[in-house]
Amino acid sequence: MPYNIQPGVIGCAIEPSISxxxxxxxxxxxxxxxxxxxxxxxxxxxxDGIVVAGNDQYDGRAISIMAAxxxxxxxxxxxxxxxxxxxxxxxxxxxxxxxxxxxxxxxxAWSPTEAHSLAEVQRLxxxxxxxxxxxxxxxxxxxxxxxxxxxxxxxxxxxxxxxIAKNRAQGAHAYPDLCTVTANxxxxxxxxxxxxxxxxxxxxPAVSGAVAMVLAGADFVAERRSEAPAWIRGxxxxxxxxxxxxxxxxxxxxxxxxxxxxxxxxxxxxxAGAVDLAEVADDTPYQELxxxxxxxxCPRGQWGRRMAEGTFARxxxxxxxxxxxxxxxxxxxxxxxxxxxxxANQVRGRAGRHQQPNARSGIxxxxxxxxxxxxxxxxxxxxxxxxxx
Amino acid sequence: xxxxxxxxxxxxxxxxxxxxxxxxxxDLVREAVALAMRDANVEFDDLEAVVYxxxxxxxxxxxxxxxxxxxxxxARNKRFLRINTGGATGISSVAAAxxxxxxxxxxxxxxxxxxxxxxxxxxxxxxxxxxxPTYERQLPLGTINMLAMSGVRYMHHYGMTxxxxxxxxxxxxxxxALNPNAHLRKETTIEEVMASRYISWPIKLFDCCxxxxxxxxxxxxxxxxxxxxxxxxxxxxxxxxxxxxxxxxDRMGTGFTADHADAFALRNAFTRAYRMAGITNPREQVDVxxxxxxxxxTEFHAIDAAGLAEVGRSPAMLREGxxxxxxxxxxxxSGGTLCTNAIAVTAMMRIAEAALQVWGxxxxxxxxGARVGIANGNxxxxxxxxxxxxxx
Numbered sequence: 001m002p003y004n005i006q007p008g009v010i011g012c013a014i015e016p017s018i019s020x021x022x023x024x025x026x027x028x029x030x031x032x033x034x035x036x037x038x039x040x041x042x043x044x045x046x047x048d049g050i051v052v053a054g055n056d057q058y059d060g061r062a063i064s065i066m067a068a069x070x071x072x073x074x075x076x077x078x079x080x081x082x083x084x085x086x087x088x089x090x091x092x093x094x095x096x097x098x099x100x101x102x103x104x105x106x107x108x109a110w111s112p113t114e115a116h117s118l119a120e121v122q123r124l125x126x127x128x129x130x131x132x133x134x135x136x137x138x139x140x141x142x143x144x145x146x147x148x149x150x151x152x153x154x155x156x157x158x159x160x161x162x163x164i165a166k167n168r169a170q171g172a173h174a175y176p177d178l179c180t181v182t183a184n185x186x187x188x189x190x191x192x193x194x195x196x197x198x199x200x201x202x203x204x205p206a207v208s209g210a211v212a213m214v215l216a217g218a219d220f221v222a223e224r225r226s227e228a229p230a231w232i233r234g235x236x237x238x239x240x241x242x243x244x245x246x247x248x249x250x251x252x253x254x255x256x257x258x259x260x261x262x263x264x265x266x267x268x269x270x271x272a273g274a275v276d277l278a279e280v281a282d283d284t285p286y287q288e289l290x291x292x293x294x295x296x297x298c299p300r301g302q303w304g305r306r307m308a309e310g311t312f313a314r315x316x317x318x319x320x321x322x323x324x325x326x327x328x329x330x331x332x333x334x335x336x337x338x339x340x341x342x343x344a345n346q347v348r349g350r351a352g353r354h355q356q357p358n359a360r361s362g363i364x365x366x367x368x369x370x371x372x373x374x375x376x377x378x379x380x381x382x383x384x385x386x387x388x389x
Numbered sequence: 390x391x392x393x394x395x396x397x398x399x400x401x402x403x404x405x406x407x408x409x410x411x412x413x414x415x416d417l418v419r420e421a422v423a424l425a426m427r428d429a430n431v432e433f434d435d436l437e438a439v440v441y442x443x444x445x446x447x448x449x450x451x452x453x454x455x456x457x458x459x460x461x462x463x464a465r466n467k468r469f470l471r472i473n474t475g476g477a478t479g480i481s482s483v484a485a486a487x488x489x490x491x492x493x494x495x496x497x498x499x500x501x502x503x504x505x506x507x508x509x510x511x512x513x514x515x516x517x518x519x520x521x522p523t524y525e526r527q528l529p530l531g532t533i534n535m536l537a538m539s540g541v542r543y544m545h546h547y548g549m550t551x552x553x554x555x556x557x558x559x560x561x562x563x564x565x566a567l568n569p570n571a572h573l574r575k576e577t578t579i580e581e582v583m584a585s586r587y588i589s590w591p592i593k594l595f596d597c598c599x600x601x602x603x604x605x606x607x608x609x610x611x612x613x614x615x616x617x618x619x620x621x622x623x624x625x626x627x628x629x630x631x632x633x634x635x636x637x638x639d640r641m642g643t644g645f646t647a648d649h650a651d652a653f654a655l656r657n658a659f660t661r662a663y664r665m666a667g668i669t670n671p672r673e674q675v676d677v678x679x680x681x682x683x684x685x686x687t688e689f690h691a692i693d694a695a696g697l698a699e700v701g702r703s704p705a706m707l708r709e710g711x712x713x714x715x716x717x718x719x720x721x722x723s724g725g726t727l728c729t730n731a732i733a734v735t736a737m738m739r740i741a742e743a744a745l746q747v748w749g750x751x752x753x754x755x756x757x758g759a760r761v762g763i764a765n766g767n768x769x770x771x772x773x774x775x776x777x778x779x780x781x
Contacts (some may be wrong), residue, residue, distance in 0.1 A: 002493040004392045049630075057452045062445035063475045066769040070635050073645060076657065078630040079773065080481050084441070084455055084471035091470060094487055098492035100390045101628075101665075116707040119562040125452035235494070238470040242456045368458055374469070 001232060001265055003098035006384055008221060008229030009344040011040025011238075016329040016338060017178045018208040025112055028210050029071035033108050036212035039350070040226070044073035046218030047214075048102040053082050056332045057121040060114070068195070072108050072212075074329035086211070087366030087376040088338035091237050093215050103220040110210040111333035114144040118206055118332065126370070127242065134154050136244075138283070138332075139203065143195035145249040145284040150197055152226075152250035153300050156289055159199060159202070161185050163205045163285035164202060164327055166313050171324015174354035176345035180205075203284060209331020210386060211338045220382065230347035233361075233388065234268065234379040236261025244371060246326035255365065257376040262363075266379040266388070272318055274388050275379070276359045277346055279339040281367035282325040291365055292320075295377070314354075322346070322354040336366025338379050347380045361388035392491040396615045396622030396760070397779065399429025399608035400562070400741045403571040405729045407507040409602040414449055415461040417503035421604035421734070422462055425501070429608040429620075437495040438468035442482035442502030442605070444475050444733045444768070447515045449505050456716070462501050462606075473770025475519070476681065477630075478502070479605065479737025480775035484628050486609045488551040496614040504733035512600050512732075516780065519770060523638065533597065533684065535637065535770055537589040540686035542650035544591065547687060547701030551591050553708070553719030555582035557685035558595050560713050565724025567714075572601045598683040598730040605734030607741055623748045627668065627778030629661025637770060652687075655694035655765060658776040662763070666778035671696040676759040677746045678720045679739040681766045683730055692720060695763060695776075715757060717763035722746065722754045736766025740777050747781040 013035030018028060037043060050072050054064040061067060064346060065081035072079070082088035086109035115121050119137040126132040134140070149156045168183035173272035181204050182188065191201035221229055236258035241247055259271075268274055280291035290299050298306045306312065312320040321327070323342045326335045343362040346350040351359075361381040369375040380386045403409075403417055412420060426432070439462045441455040450455060450615030455471040462469075467490070479502070486500040487691040502710035506512050520526040528534075543549050559579055577595060583593040615622045631654040633638060633647060640649035647653035659671075668674045678695060682688035692703040697718050698711075706712065710718040721727070723742040726735050743762030745751040751752040751759075765776045 004491070004493045020580065024691055055453070056446050060522065062447045062515060063473060063769055065474065066519055066635050066772060067521065069632050069769075069772065074632045075634050076654065077632060078658075078661070079474075079632045080485065080630065081473050082470050083446075083473045084453065084469075088470040092488065095485075095488045095494055098494065099488055101392060101491065121452065124446075124450075125454075125456065128451060210573075225494050237468050238466050239456075239459050239467050242459045246460075253466055261468070338643040369453070373456060 004246060005098055005100040005217040005219060006231060007097035007215050008216055008231040009096045009213055009371050009380065010147025010216045010221065010226045010229045011036045011343040012345050013039055013212045013277040014338055014341050015210045016175065016331060018210065025110065026067060026071045029068050029108060029110055032210040032212045033072045033106060036106065036214050040214035042214060047073065047106045047312060049078040049096055050074050050103050050106045051080050051089040051093040055083060055084040057093050058112060058115055058135055058333055061349065072106060085336055085368035085374050086334040087340060088237065090213065090337055090340050091235060091376060094232050094235060097215050097217045100217065103217055105215045106212065107215060107219045108212040109334040109337045111208060111331040113208045114207050138370060140195050141244060142284045143198045144244060146197050146284055148249035149286045149290060155304050156286060159289060159303055160285035161188060163288045164188060165329035167321045167325045168281060170314055170322050170354065172324050175329060179324065181328060198284060203293040204327055204330040206330055206332050210332050211334050213341055213344065228348060228382050230344040230380040231384045232263035232378060233381045234266030237376040240373050249371050252290045252294040252372060254277050255291065255372065258377040259295050259374040262377040262379050268379060271295060271363060275361040275363050277322060277356050278318060278320045279323060279325065280320055280365040281372060282321060283330065285327065287367065287372060295363060295365060319356060322356060336368055336376060339366045340364040343380050347382050393493060394540045394612040395487050395490045395609055395625050396612060397607060397625065397744045398570065398610050398615060398620050398622045399425040399431065399736065400426030400743065400744060401428060401568045402738060403604040405570060405601045405603035405731055407599065412758040414454065414505055415457055418501055418578045420428045420459045421503065421606040421778035422499065422501045425606035425608050428612055432536065432606060433463035435497055436463060436467065436544040437498045438489050438498045439464040440482045440498065440500040441469065442479050442488040442500055442733050442737055443471055444473055445515060446476040447518060448509050448512065448732060451672065462499060476732055477736050477766035477768030477773045477775045479734045480740055480777060481630065483607060483737055484630065484775055485742050487625055487628055490609055490611045491512040497608065497610045499608050500605065501606035502733045504731040505602045506600040506730065506732055508600040516708065517679065523673035529641040533575040533592055534589040536684045536687055537592045539649050539771065540591050542648060543686060543690060546650045549686065549704045551583065552579060553704040554591065554596055554685040555579040556707055561721050561724050561727045563723050564754055565712060568723045571724040572599050572659060592684050596685040599728050601729050601731040603731040605741060607737060623744050624780050625777060626780045627662035627666030629658040630775045631657040633772045635770065635772060649692065652690045652774065653692060654696040655767065655774040658765065658774040659695050662778050665687040668778060675718055675761050675763050677722060677743060677756045677762045678718060679723060679743045679764040680720055681726050681739055683726045685727060714754060719756045722751065722756055736775065739764035739766060740779065744779045747779055
């Protein structure tokens with residue numbers, strides 16, 4: 001581990017699906033920040049710095065961090081913002097703790113869905129000369145990725161249905177009051193095509209959500225005798241090229257690079273054998289398949305066999321997306337940070353209904369942008385050093 | 390545990406103009422990156438991470454426009470993230486790059502960005518969208534009338550006059566005339582400033598920064614990396630950020646956290662940076678300052694907040710020549726934000742210019758013997774403040 005001070009996660013709060021109009025965005029952000037602080041048994045006075053992530057276009061504001069800064073306790077505090085991705089706020093918060101110059105960080109991200117059309121908002125992020133007029137939105141880019149993978153791996157289309165069934169069954173167990181999507185393969189096959197090869201029931205509808213995490217350094221944890229944190233044993237983050245035409249969408253080299261960074265820091269050579277669970281990007285089931293390979297859980301030639309064995313399902317050797325993932329609840333912009341918070345909760349033994357028994361370590365993967373342009377990987381463990389489990 | 394020292398080893402500034410029709414948005418970023426990498430004598434393969442500096446997407450008309458800059462900064466399959474704290478983005482990005490290295494995660498990091506403010510149509514229309522859609526957006530607030538209100542309060546509290554504001558413009562334009570990278574380089578007079586039309590009282594046209602298009606980049610490295618390769622560098626010795634309230638109404642009247650005349654969070658940001666750098670008496674220890682002042686009146690409360698003057702004394706000290714090149718502590722020897730403002734990188738250029746000064750590489754606007762420099766950036770509705778100390 002290269003860090004000056006080891007950072008860990010000592011508090012989490014996740015609202016993976018917010019319905020109704022009883023709270024303003026500022027109130028939602030305030031509530032989630034306070035809930036994470038309460039989970040860490042801290043108050044805002046204990047927080048040295050804040051990193052937030054919001055998307056101007058989804059929020060309908062320029063510099064959306066401005067309105068949020070009061071809600072997260074930012075007045076008279078050091079606050080930065082990473083609009084590139086919610087998971088990047090975690091990265092920067094962890095780096096700040098790792099300097100030893102900050103003892104704690106509050107990390108917050110949110111994702112409203114009040115925009116008239118999320119697809120139109122996303123289209124504005126396409127380059128204005130070529131891609132914008134296709135028109136390209138994130139779902140279209142994910143569909144191109146799915147088509148490319150389906151062409152390169154002939155069993156991917158069939159396995160994708162199995163991924164959906166697995167994640168939604170797990171999601172129905174994890175969040176029974178919030179889960180509204182079907183896990184029935186026949187119903188999924190029969191749903192209308194939206195972007196070939198994706199059908200309507202192959203993606204979860206966008207929902208509003210919010211997530212917050214409290215990070216602290218080893219010195220603070222020792223001083224406050226915080227409950228066992230989810231120690232950050234390794235972190236990696238990487239981007240792919242902007243133009244889809246410059247990428248082989250049937251592969252995920254950016255994720256491979258991010259995983260290589262994180263695993264090198266954590267000293268991981270056999271990630272699938274070393275950790276107890278994982279949460280990975282799954283806006284489409286094809287993304288989870290790509291993650292199996294790029295995270296070195298198993299090569300594409302073994303996807304079918306491992307899934308048939310139940311390796312990645314609840315009760316299997318390496319359960320993936322016990323929370324149900326974005327296949328169950330997809331608060332678009334903050335989905336990546338939620339993946340990390342879910343793993344942190346598992347490692348801390350605070351995952352609730354979907355807690356993996358004796359979970360001591362896990363891998364989180366968040367992705368953002370067209371066809372997973374940005375990828376972030378975090379290795380979390382109940383053990384600060386030594387073996388992960 | 391002491392975190393690793395972080396040095397600046399390369400700086401790139403593109404040409405800043407009202408329009409850069411010759412360069413696309415990624416081209417502008419690349420222009421600055423190429424200059425910084427040449428200055429640092431490094432290749433893309435050397436870089437471990439990139440921090441992308443971009444304030445509101447709306448200014449370039451592309452959502453998450455940093456994605457289009459990935460190849461321009463050579464970040465493919467590398468660590469990459471974007472920072473946005475409005476006008477403070479540039480200094481926040483340098484701070485984020487600093488944290489990459491000070492944490493121990495990386496040894497060499499590029500931070501870069503660009504803006505096309507001059508080609509956005511009207512920056513105030515965009516910037517109106519930073520405010521609350523229900524209450525303040527409809528006034529309509531812009532950054533000019535927001536800071537005009539600050540100017541009025543500064544006049545009320547400390548006796549600043551419009552002529553004092555004009556003196557800031559005259560000083561900074563004189564400095565910019567010496568800086569080939571500045572956008573507005575034509576010298577002016579108090580009479581000319583006073584005769585320019587009102588934009589929002591007491592701010593007149595010549596009291597305003599230009600809308601600039603251009604890019605900026607810096608390469609930062611760990612002390613270990615610098616020593617092993619025997620590189621030339623200057624050092625970031627102090628970093629601090631602090632924020633104010635969002636609602637302007639919370640900065641007026643009595644009993645509130647702070648007064649809109651002042652910049653209390655900027656003062657606190659400098660306090661943090663000074664504490665880290667061991668600066669206890671900035672008036673004696675700081676040789677040069679690049680303070681973020683997009684409108685002439687705001688330079689006064691920035692000087693106050695940086696501790697270079699007792700609060701409210703800066704207009705008088707300016708009249709006495711304290712803050713011009715050749716004075717006790719030159720402020721904005723580059724001409725500052727008042728003469729060049731490509732928002733996404735403006736605050737980065739404040740640090741870059743302070744670094745060039747303590748490096749002894751500032752050319753025609755060099756402050757003789759400068760060893761300790763300070764810089765800051767302001768963003769949002771005068772809400773986010775970053776401060777930094779650089780030393781030879």
